Amino acid sequence: MKVIKNITPHQVSVSAESFTATLFAWAGYDVSAQYGANQPEYDLIVAQGEKMVKISVKGSQDGGWGLTQSFLSNGDYHGAIDEWYLKHSKRTIFSLVQFLDCDFDKGIMPRVYLASPYEIAVQMKQMRNGYGNTS
Template sequence: MNQHQVGLAAEALAATLFAWCDFDVSVQYGANQPEYDLVVVQGDRMLKVSVKGSQDGAWGLTQNYKKDRTYHEAADVWLAKHKEMTVLCLVQFKGVDLIKGELPRSYLATPAEVVQRLKDSRNGLGETILKENHIWKSGKAVGVHDKIPDEWKFSRARVEELLNRMNKN
């Protein structure tokens, strides 16, 4: 798939998963979207969802903020650009075999959780790219295993947890 197709497929899958979990989903379309792609609502609770698709096992998130900054500083600048009520839905197509009926892997995380994972990457050295499951083979982090936490896997329980956390008022 090209980059546009990855983004479109990821957004469609995310909308489907949220709807499948009995949530109302509004999808934004157009060139000038704010920081989120979907709005997920259940009763008076809502989440804004930024969908990120990938087919290479990782999501580049903070590299645009890295110039003249450390990895940790770049992550902090990226985090400051996100508002309350926003979560990320990370969709991974790498290694998915549609012929066998496999679905892309999906994860949900707050921007703060993503930033902490980026800062912890490479044994605390930091990274701009969130890796789904990677063992460093060279450099200062040789042998370090960076992996998305299992708790981030998309599930009804994870959506409920995030809705409850973000809608405490």
């Protein structure tokens, strides 16, 4: 398979969702994908027995995921992070998929990180020596 550099944002999004769904299915979870534009809060639902979790998938090919920039006002990074955090359910986790430096020919696959909105908010507030960041 040829390595594709700089795929479109749509291709990144579709690929990230596919990788996440594959990994959860491979781990023995039932996976349900939500398709269509403007999906509310989550892209996938994974379940195992009676346990169910919503998964919001974010893909990147540049090393970061812009999550809170649309909430930023007057340079208040912590306020933007708080506003972003409050929009997410405690039953939602994020799958952050990174395509930077992938090389399928050499077996270098995307990295996938799972984190709760709380964990992401804490990390984002610690960035830039505690001033916070939007990605």
